[in-house]
Amino acid sequence: ETGVTQTPRHLVMGMTNKKSLKCEQHLGHNAMYWYKQSAKKPLELMFVYNFKEQTENNSVPSRFSPECPNSSHLFLHLHTLQPEDSALYLCASSLNTEAFFGQGTRLTVV
Amino acid sequence: RKEVEQDPGPFNVPEGATVAFNCTYSNSASQSFFWYRQDCRKEPKLLMSVYSSGNEDGRFTAQLNRASQYISLLIRDSKLSDSATYLCVVNEGSGGYNKLIFGAGTRLAVHP
Numbered sequence: 001e002t003g004v005t006q007t008p009r010h011l012v013m014g015m016t017n018k019k020s021l022k023c024e025q026h027l028g029h030n031a032m033y034w035y036k037q038s039a040k041k042p043l044e045l046m047f048v049y050n051f052k053e054q055t056e057n058n059s060v061p062s063r064f065s066p067e068c069p070n071s072s073h074l075f076l077h078l079h080t081l082q083p084e085d086s087a088l089y090l091c092a093s094s095l096n097t098e099a100f101f102g103q104g105t106r107l108t109v110v
Numbered sequence: 111r112k113e114v115e116q117d118p119g120p121f122n123v124p125e126g127a128t129v130a131f132n133c134t135y136s137n138s139a140s141q142s143f144f145w146y147r148q149d150c151r152k153e154p155k156l157l158m159s160v161y162s163s164g165n166e167d168g169r170f171t172a173q174l175n176r177a178s179q180y181i182s183l184l185i186r187d188s189k190l191s192d193s194a195t196y197l198c199v200v201n202e203g204s205g206g207y208n209k210l211i212f213g214a215g216t217r218l219a220v221h222p
Contacts, residue, residue: 002153002155030208031203031207031208033210035212041214042215043154043197043212045209045210045211045212048207048208048209050203050206050207050208055203055207055209088151090153090154092210094208094210096206096208097159097201098142098144098156098159098199099156099199099208099210100156101153101154101155102153103152103153104153
């Protein structure tokens, strides 16, 4: 257990659905991240929040919308996704140094 | 040029072997460096931080060469349980902000 919790662990959604992924940490970390990992591909950085402010958007399509209401919670809102968006979505948090990951949400878009 | 580059492998080695992984990074202003391990279908987990003076944790030794923008990981006396993908990670953030960039990983398979 790293102290970073993601829900849900698995999600199947249709292309017209709207869903949200949730991440929370109570480690006192000041940075939170969303990464995407597709099958047999490396981790891709999607978004970074530092001190609740979005400091990185790595050219992510607008059908992915992050939200960081406070330093402990991070959401990824999903709408009108495509089948190629099926992947493992990982949340991480850090305090100036190494990052700790949640167990991820395995998303399947049908 | 990729921000963090690693040889994808796979490295297939027998138990007891010594194996070394290399990593290069492009952003010379990067401040901190790490090695992570990722098992199949699991999240990455921190293996060790990498310090300028080099550091060792049991069978694992990490080295950093800032001038060459190069990081290495040495595993001695490989165990079957070391089989995994090893990820090189660079923090490109500055001014108190973090931005962790992962390499694509090097796959290690240790066989009996």
